[in-house]
Amino acid sequence: MVGCGVMGTDHARLLARQVSGAELTRLTDLDPGRATALAEELGALTSPDGPALVAEDDVDAVVVASADATHAALVLAAAAAGKPVLCEKPLAPSLEEAARVVRALDADGTAHLVALGFMRRVDPAHVELREALHRGAVGEPLLVHGTSRGVTAGPGATSESLITGSFVHEADSVPWLLGSPVTAVCWQAPGRTTGTSDLQDPQLLLLRTADGVLTTVEVLLNARYGYDIRCEVVGRSGALALSEAVQTTSLTTRTSDLSRTSAFAADWRPRFAEAYRRELQAWVDGVRGLEAPALATARDGLVAAAVCDAAVRSMRAAVDGAGPWTSVEVPS
Amino acid sequence: MVGCGVMGTDHARLLARQVSGAELTRLTDLDPGRATALAEELGALTSPDGPALVAEDDVDAVVVASADATHAALVLAAAAAGKPVLCEKPLAPSLEEAARVVRALDADGTAHLVALGFMRRVDPAHVELREALHRGAVGEPLLVHGTSRGVTAGPGATSESLITGSFVHEADSVPWLLGSPVTAVCWQAPGRTTGTSDLQDPQLLLLRTADGVLTTVEVLLNARYGYDIRCEVVGRSGALALSEAVQTTSLTTRTSDLSRTSAFAADWRPRFAEAYRRELQAWVDGVRGLEAPALATARDGLVAAAVCDAAVRSMRAAVDGAGPWTSVEVPS
Amino acid sequence: MVGCGVMGTDHARLLARQVSGAELTRLTDLDPGRATALAEELGALTSPDGPALVAEDDVDAVVVASADATHAALVLAAAAAGKPVLCEKPLAPSLEEAARVVRALDADGTAHLVALGFMRRVDPAHVELREALHRGAVGEPLLVHGTSRGVTAGPGATSESLITGSFVHEADSVPWLLGSPVTAVCWQAPGRTTGTSDLQDPQLLLLRTADGVLTTVEVLLNARYGYDIRCEVVGRSGALALSEAVQTTSLTTRTSDLSRTSAFAADWRPRFAEAYRRELQAWVDGVRGLEAPALATARDGLVAAAVCDAAVRSMRAAVDGAGPWTSVEVPS
Amino acid sequence: MVGCGVMGTDHARLLARQVSGAELTRLTDLDPGRATALAEELGALTSPDGPALVAEDDVDAVVVASADATHAALVLAAAAAGKPVLCEKPLAPSLEEAARVVRALDADGTAHLVALGFMRRVDPAHVELREALHRGAVGEPLLVHGTSRGVTAGPGATSESLITGSFVHEADSVPWLLGSPVTAVCWQAPGRTTGTSDLQDPQLLLLRTADGVLTTVEVLLNARYGYDIRCEVVGRSGALALSEAVQTTSLTTRTSDLSRTSAFAADWRPRFAEAYRRELQAWVDGVRGLEAPALATARDGLVAAAVCDAAVRSMRAAVDGAGPWTSVEVPS
Structure with a gap:
């Protein structure tokens, strides 16, 4: 290690x-x-x-x-x-x-x-979503809505690190989910930020994949209320989404403030604990020759970096919070 | 008025x-x-x-x-x-x-x-539950679980008024739901109370209806966390329940205490506001001859009182928090 | 009438x-x-x-x-x-x-x-959302996500009628919610449609309001699975959303297909039945001089039409499913 | 093995x-x-x-x-x-x-x-419930409601095997949860069964623990709709329950039958997969001297058997579906 x-x-x-x-x-x-x-x-x-x-x-x-x-x-x-x-x-x-x-x-x-280590590929909820999509549970996909919210931005976070450090998970998971590469990215942002002049937070990334699906990804580092990763796929015959309960604890609590409450994770550790264990177990099994692991390759990492690069270029070309659609170019 | x-x-x-x-x-x-x-x-x-x-x-x-x-x-x-x-x-x-x-x-x-004024008979959620049950959505019913919780007991509440003032709603709604009269009641209680020596709170009432269904009703006046009326019917091919969301507001709130929250009603007014409006509209329509109202009759009120009377007799005969099964007797 | x-x-x-x-x-x-x-x-x-x-x-x-x-x-x-x-x-x-x-x-x-007749202004769920927002429940708003899905497009629906007939509700409700006018609209769409060459369905509209908030509105006429109107507001200290349960019936059903189910409305009638009743009651009360109704004015209708007009212009200027940001111009 | x-x-x-x-x-x-x-x-x-x-x-x-x-x-x-x-x-x-x-x-x-192998003691949801209870999240407990439903009774199931094979989990988990032994059990059943003359299904068991808490446990082997294990604890200042989502998959599906659906487990394997892994890991860690495992002891197994024995005795003494309160006697 x-x-x-x-x-x-x-x-x-x-x-x-x-x-x-x-x-x-x-x-x-x-x-x-x-x-x-x-x-x-x-x-x-x-x-x-x-x-x-x-x-x-x-x-x-x-x-x-x-x-x-x-x-x-x-x-x-x-x-x-x-x-x-x-x-x-x-x-x-x-x-x-x-x-x-x-x-x-x-x-x-x-x-x-x-x-x-793109752990969503072994996260039970994401795997279940992908399998349901691939077996045609909602027909051909039309739209994907991703949401990636954390409690507090880390020290030194910038508009660009939001993309390369957080959005990069969707840059990998969206094409993995759809089985189709991202071809272009468009950056958008509100006229407000939870951060500083160096950190535009939140950001909205629009993605086009080769199959014609349009994806929206909201990334918000300073969401305050919890670590909250969502994904919905809208298809021709219905919609599939990670259950909201995936983010929260096993309990529903009712106490004297007249509310029913479920607790959010404070960061990625409780949310993806099982994904990380499975990632390491799958990797070790692969190393031992027991089975081919379902993990991302170095090339997958390159492709995700290329998607982020297009997002950053769109951001840099943005005027009044709106960037142009920018092609994803994977270096050969 | x-x-x-x-x-x-x-x-x-x-x-x-x-x-x-x-x-x-x-x-x-x-x-x-x-x-x-x-x-x-x-x-x-x-x-x-x-x-x-x-x-x-x-x-x-x-x-x-x-x-x-x-x-x-x-x-x-x-x-x-x-x-x-x-x-x-x-x-x-x-x-x-x-x-x-x-x-x-x-x-x-x-x-x-x-x-x-047994307003549950026109409460949209209860009406929907009854209709689903009667059209066979879950087959022949086996069990009913009722829950009746309020925020705080009113002044002067006693063990008996809990039955005649709160449980009386289930005394009417359970046979209305099932289409079968309550034949016997059994009173049970924990060895703890939120009240005084005069107020055993909570209480658990078991009901038998003529059709063979067994019903549990929990009544808790000092639930603190909200006004919460639930009902589940378990049948031979599934189960039907009032959605938990029926009790709460239209919003899901996520704030900085790391939780997702829905607010409960503080008392019966927001929960049954629409039921009361429908009750009065149905009654006025009936008075005007527009339609026969689906409201409870004086005889229904007598029958509910007889069920409460059996519950009180079971309570009075209880030893160590456990009363006997007691027959419901409706005076002729 | x-x-x-x-x-x-x-x-x-x-x-x-x-x-x-x-x-x-x-x-x-x-x-x-x-x-x-x-x-x-x-x-x-x-x-x-x-x-x-x-x-x-x-x-x-x-x-x-x-x-x-x-x-x-x-x-x-x-x-x-x-x-x-x-x-x-x-x-x-x-x-x-x-x-x-x-x-x-x-x-x-x-x-x-x-x-x-913009009935969302009197829909209890939307009113509750607006009140919570205005009392600062989640701080200053940053993003709004609206979703407007119907079961099946009506006969003769076109790409433009989707905007002027369905999106128009958000064109009115988003500025009403935020208390800030929409200044520009940007049209986006996937490379797939559930409709014909005349009907691009779904569409994604991005809105900017004068306060700097960025709004996404997905409109999908052929959602198949139900009538589903959602709204989430993300603020500096949390997020507020219409509860998912707002769309569905009062029951949770569990039957032999190994699932827990809530039924969606088939169209706007059950979803907005109470809103329509309140709209008419508020209007009659206003006519009778009992109270000033909280209904939209003719000018509100003009402003919503101007927002739709900007959306249509962005759509007409679109290349490969992506239209430009287009200013909202309200005729004087 | x-x-x-x-x-x-x-x-x-x-x-x-x-x-x-x-x-x-x-x-x-x-x-x-x-x-x-x-x-x-x-x-x-x-x-x-x-x-x-x-x-x-x-x-x-x-x-x-x-x-x-x-x-x-x-x-x-x-x-x-x-x-x-x-x-x-x-x-x-x-x-x-x-x-x-x-x-x-x-x-x-x-x-x-x-x-x-009482795996609930290491089931994350049950552990979380117990920890919240013990840190006083809802104050002193008053009532516990347990529900244990399976899809189909196994071959040869009898009224007694329902108790010793299924209810036995609550016989262990309720006192573990409360930190107080079960002192008496009372058996109740509806006048209907999903089974045969040898299998009364469902059954309702009432438990008293030494701390004065009253517990209801519904056991239903032929629930048809899914494997569904619930637990709610009602305390002096609120209520805690296993989230309903604990039983279901990670997905919310909306398809053309106008409903929103979550899938139930078909049996205990998906529901308790993680509990079994943790049980075996904890046991192996204990064997290796890494840590004292939080598993049930042989004596815990004896105590649970004594609770089941009281339930069976109450059942055998039952008249018209109602058994007497029966003391739990743990052989020395």
């Missing part, structure tokens, strides 16, 4: 305690104390840094959950060493860099060793 | 402002000032007391919403005068008195002039 | 049977048999045509529910006769015509006699 | 593929072909029978999911061999036998080696 931040710590605990067939052997982090503490908790050893960890003899496969800027090099190092690697999104901080990684993997014939 | 308390004021406003074909001509109340103020608001006159109002020339029909102890005499007076009367429950404060009223009405051939 | 189609018949029945203070005296329809039958049912007389009805001595106020093309002339005739008129939307079939009507009313000082 | 029926097969797959720290080494079943097939699928070996499996050198711990009648002997054999054992409920087919097992374990000092 490279990186022991919030995400890396969660992943490490899952690997060590909740995943069959995996042994957590090595951890590393920029903060050695953090790595040591977690290694002690989980009965693992530490390595001095990411490249060193990749090279350890007792490391058969690598999870990358370190800073975004380190992903590309670690992925290439693991692939070069013939070790499977599960990399948190993004594959690389820029579209060009992501393209370079994919070209290198393709040239080396090592692309099969790389999986990207 | 006889009685200008909370219920009478609501009824008067509905009659004067929301009911087609009715003119509110006269009001009376024990508190003359209250009657005068309401009469001015609604453009009506006052009468010195209930019997005087019944006798007024400009009164064609009477609504009785005064104290329980006055109901029987006013109903008999109106019927004797040949004037239709809509009487709030109960028909009379005791089972014997109710029986006496029904016998008198039957002897005079004036029973058709009397309607009882 | 001018016009005894589906809408006129409903209105006539409500006026005659469910509205306090109103007497239905006269009906007329292009089909005299239809008018006669309804008049007999409701105890009213007929008039040979709309203008004749407006002129009848026993007509104090007029409801216009006839064909769209007849609205303007009937409204002007009623106003000229000094009779209050409630006109179903639209005020006139074209923006220019609507402007002409408003100018004429203003010139004559009779604008106060005219109300427009 | 002893027993490769529906339950045993699920458990075996979870242990082999989804549980960290476990290796599935041996399987056995009365049907050797079934055991062999599953062993091949999961990379395990077979043993000729349960006692032989318990004695295998490559078996460190045993899961018992074989026929009820074999549980007691296998538990005692495993405990005698010093091997931890997770036994599906019941501990033994009769109360006397269960008491004998517990006495033997206590005498040998091996009770700590035995865990009972």
Whole structure:
């Protein structure tokens, strides 16, 4: 496990305690104390840094959950060493860099060793939605409405990081859901923001996919009220949506404020806990040859980056909160 | 309108402002000032007391919403005068008195002039439930679960008034729903109360109807969290229930306490506002000969009183919170 | 009542049977048999045509529910006769015509006699949403999401009639909700339609209001699954939405197909039945001088027509399903 | 793994593929072909029978999911061999036998080696309910309402097996939830059954716990519409309930039958899949000394059997569908 931040710590605990067939052997982090503490908790050893960890003899496969800027090099190092690697999104901080990684993997014939952590692809609710759609539950799709709301924007969030850090999940999940690539993106925003002059929040992204479906995605980082990820698909004979209850706890509470209440998750951890466990279990099963995992590939990561790139270009060309439709261009 | 308390004021406003074909001509109340103020608001006159109002020339029909102890005499007076009367429950404060009223009405051939205010019979949700049940939506019924919760017990509430004032609605609505009379009642209670030594709250009433259905009714006056009336019918091929949303407002609110909230009604007024309007409209339509109203009769009121009487007898015979099954006896 | 189609018949029945203070005296329809039958049912007389009805001595106020093309002339005739008129939307079939009507009313000082039938303004759910928004329940609004779905497009529906016949409700309700006028509209559509080459269905309209809020409105005539009108407002401190239960019946049904089900309305009649009753009651109360009704004015109808006109212009200028942002211009 | 029926097969797959720290080494079943097939699928070996499996050198711990009648002997054999054992409920087919097992374990000092498979204790929804209750979310509890419905009664189901096979879950979970033992049980039933003369279905069990709470439990095996386990706790300041959505899939579907639908589970497997995984993970963690598992003990199994025994005695003493309150007697 490279990186022991919030995400890396969660992943490490899952690997060590909740995943069959995996042994957590090595951890590393920029903060050695953090790595040591977690290694002690989980009965693992530490390595001095990411490249060193990749090279350890007792490391058969690598999870990358370190800073975004380190992903590309670690992925290439693991692939070069013939070790499977599960990399948190993004594959690389820029579209060009992501393209370079994919070209290198393709040239080396090592692309099969790389999986990207787009966890919605194994989230039970999203999988159920996709399966229902594909079995024709509502006929041919016409519209998709995605909503991605968090409680509070992280420190340093910008208009662009909203796209590359949050919207990127829909950039991957919408074409995965529809089985059709995104061809163009159009950026829109209200004349108000919950953020600063550097952070337009919320934003509305419109997507066209090759199949003719029109998608709206609202991203709102400072939603205050909870972590709330929704998706509705409208088809020719009906509509399918993630149940609202997917976001909330198992309880309905009625108390003296004259209301009936369900609690929201405060962030992605409770909402996607099971998705992360399944992602790691599927990845480990794939590494062990038990089954081909249903995870995103490095190329999927490149494509999602290209969708985000089009969104950013539309935003930069926007006048009075309205950007132009902008083509998605996936570098070859 | 006889009685200008909370219920009478609501009824008067509905009659004067929301009911087609009715003119509110006269009001009376024990508190003359209250009657005068309401009469001015609604453009009506006052009468010195209930019997005087019944006798007024400009009164064609009477609504009785005064104290329980006055109901029987006013109903008999109106019927004797040949004037239709809509009487709030109960028909009379005791089972014997109710029986006496029904016998008198039957002897005079004036029973058709009397309607009882069991508003669930015209509540859209209850009507929809009954219609679905009767068209076989879930097959032959097996069980009914009723829940009747209020925010706070009224002043002077007792274990017995809980039965005769609140449970009485289920005493009428359950046999109306099933089309089968209640034959026996069994009283149960936890070893805890939200009330005093005189008020066991909550109580659990078990009912048997002649068709073999078993019904549970929970009554809780001090529920704190809202006014909450539920009903579920379990049949051979499924279950039907009033939607939980029936109790709450039209909005779902998500705010910064990380929850999704729907507001409950604080009392019966918002919950049954439409039922009361329909009750009064149906009654007026009936008085005008437009259609036979689907309202409860004086005999229905007697039967409901007999069910309550069995519940009270079971309670009085209870040991350690458990009463015996007690037969319902309707006086002839 | 001018016009005894589906809408006129409903209105006539409500006026005659469910509205306090109103007497239905006269009906007329292009089909005299239809008018006669309804008049007999409701105890009213007929008039040979709309203008004749407006002129009848026993007509104090007029409801216009006839064909769209007849609205303007009937409204002007009623106003000229000094009779209050409630006109179903639209005020006139074209923006220019609507402007002409408003100018004429203003010139004559009779604008106060005219109300427009935008029933959402008295729909309890929409009123509750607006009140919660205005009391600051979720802070300053940022985004509005409207959804307007019907079961099946009417005969002869076109891309333009979808806007002027269905979207027009949001064209009125969004600025009413926000208290801020719509300044620009942008038309978008998927590359698929449930209709023909003349009917693009669904359509997505983006609206900007003067306050900076961005609104999305999806209109889908052939939704198949039910009549479904939704609205969500996202504010700085939370989100408010019409409860999903608003659209459905009071029952939750569980039957042998292993599902829990709530039934949708098949069209606007059950969904807005109470709104229509309140609209007529409020209008009659206003006519009687009891209270100033909260209904839309002729000018509101003109403004909504101007919003629709901008939507149509954006649609006509669209390339590949994407129209430009187009300014709303209200003729003076 | 002893027993490769529906339950045993699920458990075996979870242990082999989804549980960290476990290796599935041996399987056995009365049907050797079934055991062999599953062993091949999961990379395990077979043993000729349960006692032989318990004695295998490559078996460190045993899961018992074989026929009820074999549980007691296998538990005692495993405990005698010093091997931890997770036994599906019941501990033994009769109360006397269960008491004998517990006495033997206590005498040998091996009770700590035995865990009972009451999976609700690790079901996330039930755990969340219990935690909310214990942190005082609704104040001191007054009433509990449990509902336990399945789609179809299994072959050979009887009035008694409904109690010992289905109600037994509430016999364990209600006192676990409340932290107070069940002291008495009262059996009630409608005059109708979905079953035969040997199977009264549904049944209503009333429970009193030492803390004074009154509990109702409805058990219905032939509910037809889905697997539906509910629980509501009513307290002095509000009510807590498992969200209805807990039972259903992640999707809300709207299709051309004019309804909004959520799918129910067809049996306990989807509903409690995560509970079973957590149960096995917790048990394995406990076996490995990582943490004390929150699982039921052999004594908990004895106590639940005593509650069921009181229910059966009340049923046998019933007249016209109503049994007496019957004390729970836990053999020492």
